[in-house]
Amino acid sequence: MAGRSKGRVPVLRRIGATPGAMRARAVASPNYRDGQFRSHEPTQWVAAPEGEGLGHPAVAAYRARAQGRPRGTIPLVRPVWPEVAAGLAVTWLGHASTLVEVDGHRFLLDPVFSDRVSPSGVVGPRRLHPVPCVVADLPPLDAVVISHDHYDHLDEPTVLELERSHPPRYVVPVGVDLHLETWGVPAERITALDWREETRVGDVVLTCTEARHFSGRGFVRNQTLWAGWALRGPRHAVYFAGDSGPTHRFEEIGRDLGPFDLTILPIGAYSDHWPDIHLNPAQAIGAHVDVNRGDATTSRLLPVHWATFNLAMHWWSEPIRWARRCAEEYAVTLLTPRPGGRVTLTGGTSRADDTLDQDAWWEPCAAPEDRD
Structure with a gap:
């Protein structure tokens, strides 16, 4: 089980492809300029806001680390998938890891089943809840889709588990294919695309x-591309943003x-x-x-x-509570399953496999300081 593995994996292997190999692949991209991939808008870190007195962001994050943890046990759902994929359904497996069903096809997005998101198995951010299932329990997959190469989105132990139990097709941004090949995935099962390039998987x-983001698994940044993904079948369409800052794109x-x-968008960190x-x-x-052309009804x-x-300095439940307030203001319908919860969407309605999935399940887990 990748989620609680105690095995020791060599750090260099987890990092993936070498900088030289990535650069050789990247130079052909129109989005690679002056030695690195670049977002269309500037993407930068900033110093601590004036008066905050915390210094470097890493120091601030260390001091605020307790805020990013729940005070109670996060409830999970053990997912059960039908034999045939739905027209439109989604299962949240925790963090960005999601299994989406589109017109009878299944796509696994940014799967991370490891205990830590780090090149090391003993240090780095650790799970706040177990994985809802193991990799071997996943249903047949039409493709695994990756947004970028950060450890909380691209996980070498999970890729190895997938290769043992499912050997899927992968669809990834330019350069991420080299990480997969380094880990033993055959090149013929990988499709690497640049922004606005497309491929077909079955009918999708x-x-x-x-x-608007960045990439890098070692000390070298921006040698692989980062991306979101639009998945459009004959009847349904899904947008997965991956990681991004605000952008006019x-x-x-x-x-x-x-x-x-359906849109799948990050709200935390x-x-x-x-x-x-x-x-x-x-x-x-x-x-x-915006991605729904101004009408999200x-x-x-x-x-x-x-x-x-725990990847930032905000309170653990702050993102979902803030998102719910904004969603009400703009008449946006949120899906709020517990980790492992599957929601079927048909005819403009949503049906959770577990009726509790739409409750505010996070409130009993939240710190008292983080509640209204």
Whole structure:
């Protein structure tokens, strides 16, 4: 089971491809300039806000680490999938890891089943809840889709488990294919795309979309591309943002590829220290509206990238509580399953496999200081 493995994996192997190999692959991309991939808008870290007195963001994160942990046990659902994939359904497996069903096809997004998101098995951010299932329990997959190469989105032990139990097709941004090949995935099962390139998996067209973020698994940054993904089948469409900061590209994605029946957007790990690289909940609600061409009344939003790992300085339950307030203001329908919860979406309605999945399950887990 990848989620609680005690095995020791060599750090260099977990890091993946060498910088030289990645650069050789990257230079052909129009989005690779002056020695690195670049977002369309500047993407940078900033110093501590004036008067905060915390110094470097890493120091601030260390001092605030207790805020990012729940005070109670996070409730889980053990997922059960039907033999045949639905027209439209989604299972949240924790953090950004999601299994989406689109017109009878299954796509596993950013799967991370390891105990830590780190090149090391003994240090680094550790899970705040167990994985809802093991990799071997996943249903047959049409493809695994990766947004970028950060450890909380691309996990070498999980890839090895997938290779043992499922050997799937992978659809990834340019350069991430080299990490997979380094870990033994045959190149013929990997499709690597640049922004706005597309591929077809069965009846579903996958389009690689722009994002405002960065990449890197070692000391070298931005030698692989980061991306979101639009998945459009004959009847349903899904948008997965991966990791992104606020960007005008959301409007363009909506204009060119939207609207979507379901969006999967990150709402956690935001900070004033890094405003360009992660959306906060209000920005995520705005992105949902943008990719749906200004009308989100018939779409559903699954908030991800919160609850599972402590990666920022906000309170553990702050992202979902803030997102719920913003969703009410803009008449956006949120899906809020517990980790492992599956929601079927048909005819403009949502049906959770477990009726408790739509309750505010996080409130009993929240610290008293983080409640209204």
